[in-house]
Amino acid sequence: MLNYLIKRLISTIPVLLGISLLLFFMLRMLPGDPAQVLAGQMASPEDIENIRHQLGLDRPIYEQYATYLSRLVRFDLGLSARTQNPVIDEIWARLPNTLLLAVVAIMLACLFGIPAGIISAVRPYSWLDYLVTMSALFGISMPVFWLGLMLVVVFSVVLKWLPAGGTGSWQHVILPSITLAALVIAFIARMTRSTMLETLSQDFTTTARSKGLTEKIVIIKHALRNALIPIITVVGLQFGLLLGGAVLTETVFAWPGLGRLIVDSILARDYPVIQGAILIFGLLYIFVNLVVDFIYAFVDPRIRYD
Amino acid sequence: MNEQLKPLLEIKGLVTRFHTLDGVVKAVDGIDFEVYEGETLGLVGESGCGKSVTALSILQLLRCPPAEIMGRILFEGKNLLELDREGIRKIRGNDISMIFQEPMTSLNPVLKIGEQIAEAARTHKNMTRQEAWRWAVEMLRMVQIPGPNSRARQYPHSFSGGMRQRTMIGMSLSCNPRLILADEPTTALDVTIQAQIMSLLHRLKDEFNTAIVLITHDLGVIAEMASRVVVMYAGIVVEEAPVKEIFKDPRHPYTQGLLGSIPVIGRKRQTGRRLQEIPGIVPSPMETPSGCRFHPRCSKVMNRCCRQEPPMIRLNEHRRVSCWLEAHSTVKKSQAGGR
Ligand SMILES: Nc1ncnc2c1ncn2[C@@H]1O[C@H](COP(=O)(O)OP(=O)(O)OP(=O)(O)O)[C@@H](O)[C@H]1O
Ligand SMILES: [Mg+2]
Numbered sequence: 001m002l003n004y005l006i007k008r009l010i011s012t013i014p015v016l017l018g019i020s021l022l023l024f025f026m027l028r029m030l031p032g033d034p035a036q037v038l039a040g041q042m043a044s045p046e047d048i049e050n051i052r053h054q055l056g057l058d059r060p061i062y063e064q065y066a067t068y069l070s071r072l073v074r075f076d077l078g079l080s081a082r083t084q085n086p087v088i089d090e091i092w093a094r095l096p097n098t099l100l101l102a103v104v105a106i107m108l109a110c111l112f113g114i115p116a117g118i119i120s121a122v123r124p125y126s127w128l129d130y131l132v133t134m135s136a137l138f139g140i141s142m143p144v145f146w147l148g149l150m151l152v153v154v155f156s157v158v159l160k161w162l163p164a165g166g167t168g169s170w171q172h173v174i175l176p177s178i179t180l181a182a183l184v185i186a187f188i189a190r191m192t193r194s195t196m197l198e199t200l201s202q203d204f205t206t207t208a209r210s211k212g213l214t215e216k217i218v219i220i221k222h223a224l225r226n227a228l229i230p231i232i233t234v235v236g237l238q239f240g241l242l243l244g245g246a247v248l249t250e251t252v253f254a255w256p257g258l259g260r261l262i263v264d265s266i267l268a269r270d271y272p273v274i275q276g277a278i279l280i281f282g283l284l285y286i287f288v289n290l291v292v293d294f295i296y297a298f299v300d301p302r303i304r305y306d
Numbered sequence: 307m308n309e310q311l312k313p314l315l316e317i318k319g320l321v322t323r324f325h326t327l328d329g330v331v332k333a334v335d336g337i338d339f340e341v342y343e344g345e346t347l348g349l350v351g352e353s354g355c356g357k358s359v360t361a362l363s364i365l366q367l368l369r370c371p372p373a374e375i376m377g378r379i380l381f382e383g384k385n386l387l388e389l390d391r392e393g394i395r396k397i398r399g400n401d402i403s404m405i406f407q408e409p410m411t412s413l414n415p416v417l418k419i420g421e422q423i424a425e426a427a428r429t430h431k432n433m434t435r436q437e438a439w440r441w442a443v444e445m446l447r448m449v450q451i452p453g454p455n456s457r458a459r460q461y462p463h464s465f466s467g468g469m470r471q472r473t474m475i476g477m478s479l480s481c482n483p484r485l486i487l488a489d490e491p492t493t494a495l496d497v498t499i500q501a502q503i504m505s506l507l508h509r510l511k512d513e514f515n516t517a518i519v520l521i522t523h524d525l526g527v528i529a530e531m532a533s534r535v536v537v538m539y540a541g542i543v544v545e546e547a548p549v550k551e552i553f554k555d556p557r558h559p560y561t562q563g564l565l566g567s568i569p570v571i572g573r574k575r576q577t578g579r580r581l582q583e584i585p586g587i588v589p590s591p592m593e594t595p596s597g598c599r600f601h602p603r604c605s606k607v608m609n610r611c612c613r614q615e616p617p618m619i620r621l622n623e624h625r626r627v628s629c630w631l632e633a634h635s636t637v638k639k640s641q642a643g644g645r
Contacts (some may be wrong), residue, residue, distance in 0.1 A: 200369075201369075202411065203406060203408055203411040203412045204411065204412055204413055204414040204415070206362075206367055206369075206406070206412075207404075207406060207412045207413065207414070207474075208414065209367055209398065210365060210367055210398055210399060210403065210404040210406075211398065211399035211403070211425065211426040211429070211477070212395050212396060212397070212398035212399035212400050212426065212429055212430060212481075213395075213399075213425060213426070213429055214395065214429070215391075217425070217429075221417070221425075222414055222417075225414075225416050225417070226414065226415065226416055299416065300415075300416055301415075301416060301461040301463070302415060302416075302461070302463050
């Protein structure tokens, strides 16, 4: 187990290197000059040149990457071009907000998605099933920002029940987390439905029924437990989608999280912050997948890591 | 024979149909038979003739597509088909339990072996967790699983096929049922294991005084275990007889075909012997042939067989057969009863 963990941790290093490399060069292919953006419209060519030198942007690109990398291995993400604060501080200030949103959204998604999928699978082709599958289709096809705006219109503007944006109270969390969860609920419901349909028709489910167990036990203890592996896989994968969704959701709801930090930094061509924040997203994603793999071993006795 | 006993299970005019997208599948098309207390009834027939569907109909375990079950299934005098969901649930595993063909897929892969036995006992016998667990270990010991205490804590993937089928037997006996429906319990196992499992089942059946409906392809197993045999073909019963007589004097051409036409003394000792090939195939339950269902494959087919369905002829108290040959030869003394 420990060996496996160490192996997995070591294997994240090339992944992170890959992310940093891709990101570094892709960012520099973006149109727009960071020095120009930073200096503003009125700046003279000398000012811009100065800033460029300050940021190290006048050196060859491979040299820039080497410097970046050598700092990275010392866990130094550099300074924000915009605010001159250490990037790590900027990220730390926003990360808890994004995590809060993501965790609430995932919990909502499991809380609604899994039961919806179970109900659908237990009564396939009933009106309840159609309701669930249609809503799931709706959830999947709906653009995140549009859903966010609609929720704001209905619950903040018309009904005035909930704040339209910002942070500070639990009410602020509701709309953005629902927005973020919608897509994930839909995916989880669909996955739960199809796997449950399968496990419900398997031999061991008939065996369970033949023992005279109640339908509730047959469904939850026998069928659902066997359907958990694919469901957990989807939850893990959706976490990545959620981080992407955070960028849009946080923008719509003026939520001070990592997603909005990224958007603001892209607009300002603040390379160090973009690189740092996306690297953190990558790390989070890797971490979640690691957790998922360990949950596998927990729910399925056939899976062993060594 | 068991004529002195009253029937434990009486099946009367059982019809099971599936409504599928391609049409109505009449998997079981009007069958009658009885099972007496403590006896082993062999149910034989080629693949697809409706043996499993019969067993699953008794416990109403057919789910998708929804099966339509008609007729009467009397267990200790009460009609199981009239029970509500809760009523039939209390029968399942408690009064009537089942052993399935596929030991590899019939056990739940993510639950401990002990738990899978214990949960039945907890459901029906009001045992506490510890009591049920101890009972499960006892059951494993009874079906001769070595080291039952530690084995109970393992999962099915560390059990061999034979051990899983032993577990299934232990599970099916755990609530001391009156009747076990064993649907080809040894077909998926290799021959040496088959014999062990069968002798185990035979011994425990006597110990618990449980009746068994033994569904099988294996005539050797029938010869050794069953007291009576019901032969099914294309969803109906074609012949019923005590086991000795069916080997000595099979009447229906289908039964004769199954036995390899000429009975050979000593054949029944060859365990593991499979059914003989009969030319042709079992008709699809969607389009049963006119007249006698077996006539397209029958070596003794007559004109009448193609047009008219033969009646069920009672030859004596223990024997019946559904064939025009018998109708002609026993025309004077025939007491045609039922179907
Ligand atoms: N759920 C179902 N839906 C539609 N048709 C079915 C269903 N289950 C069984 N049948 C059909 O009913 C017929 C009888 O099937 P059954 O499983 O009882 O055969 P069997 O005698 O047990 O055969 P085997 O020896 O292969 O187990 C088959 O033709 C089968 O295709
Ligand atoms: Mg079968």
